[in-house]
């Protein structure tokens with residue numbers, strides 16, 4: 001029994017948990033000592049991830065005043081988007097995007113949360129939680145019970161916190177495979193680009209392969225690569241591996257870097273969906289407990305946006321002593337990641353194994369008269385160079401509608417049951 005009552009207990013010390021703690025402490029420095037973070041692992045801990053950090057996340061970290069100078073990372077200047085033979089390489093337009101090792105990144109954030117006043121207990125898994133008459137209680141593996149006004153579930157894709165409150169996840173679960181191998185620093189596309197190859201729907205997998213320039217544990221140049229999009233079910237590991245190895249034929253220079261005994265780490269991801277329950281009385285979920293962007297698999301922006309939204313909700317609730325968190329969903333829909341979700345979902349919906357792929361037909365087609373295409377817009381909002389609400393503009397959707405019209409004959413043939 002722990003007699004102290006906290007204001008907030010956060011289960012999970014990954015980026016979503018530490019960002020939530022820091023956002024709260026920025027809004028209310030007086031909460032120092034009253035926020036408890038329970039983390040099951042000892043830090044630094046590895047997290048299977050591409051390690052790509054968008055400019056929007058960097059801006060959020062800068063707003064929090066996180067010192068990023070000492071973080072080992074590879075700055076990236078552009079996307080390099082491949083779709084069959086087509087390549088487009090739009091520039092981010094700023095120097096805010098980078099690739100890092102998650103072990104270092106997450107350890108930095110958790111240490112900063114502790115330095116700012118969160119009480120962080122690592123190697124302390126929570127095994128259950130429940131509502132009390134005037135608050136919530138969390139039980140750890142040793143049977144210690146912690147009490148608070150508010151519970152935040154930040155325990156990631158494999159976390160169990162939703163089940164404790166009977167609020168199951170509604171997003172689709174997919175399997176990813178990730179690997180790492182030495183990088184030839186002389187290969188230009190991998191010096192400063194986030195390479196993504198969207199040709200894998202050819203193999204019946206609605207997703208993408210990625211090749212990011214990263215750093216190994218000793219700071220040596222490596223490629224962080226992998227494939228995403230398989231249904232989370234038995235048998236998809238070998239299908240994904242096969243598709244990844246087949247895609248390498250499009251990238252002979254990278255293929256030459258891949259060792260013959262390449263080993264993949266499988267890890268799940270959960271899609272964000274607007275029908276997800278984000279909060280209930282005294283309980284909020286952040287980060288991958290909400291989900292990731294289904295198009296690029298970007299999860300850190302959801303961590304940042306949900307941390308900010310949760311902090312604002314909790315701040316208001318503590319002031320009013322009213323803990324229904326009714327405004328949380330609205331805040332999430334107004335968040336920076338949401339318009340990118342809408343565009344990404346458009347792509348996913350039309351691409352569940354179906355070709356031709358109109359999104360990429362329109363994205364990679366030649367541009368005329370200095371006009372921007374869909375990927376250009378996507379890139380400038382990913383990097384935070386442009387506000388993501390531009391993706392709601394009539395100009396943007398006018399372009400989408402025109403391009404749908406261009407590819408309509410292919411769709412009509414599909415609906416009619418004939419091969420395109």
Ligand SMILES: Cc1cc2nc3c(=O)[nH]c(=O)nc-3n(C[C@H](O)[C@H](O)[C@H](O)COP(=O)(O)OP(=O)(O)OC[C@H]3O[C@@H](n4cnc5c(N)ncnc54)[C@H](O)[C@@H]3O)c2cc1C
Nearest residue numbers: 012014015016040049050051052126155156287288299300
């Ligand atoms: C292969 C792969 C590649 C990816 N690439 C990218 C990328 O390039 N860029 C990007 O933005 N996103 C990427 N993502 C998504 C991103 O990794 C996640 O969305 C992000 O890690 C979510 O952060 P989180 O803090 O919610 O969860 P996590 O990072 O998973 O952290 C959750 C923490 O909670 C702890 N925990 C769990 N259960 C308990 C418990 N009962 N008690 C206490 N602690 C608990 C865990 O130990 C963990 O430390 C990728 C995902 C995968 C699988």
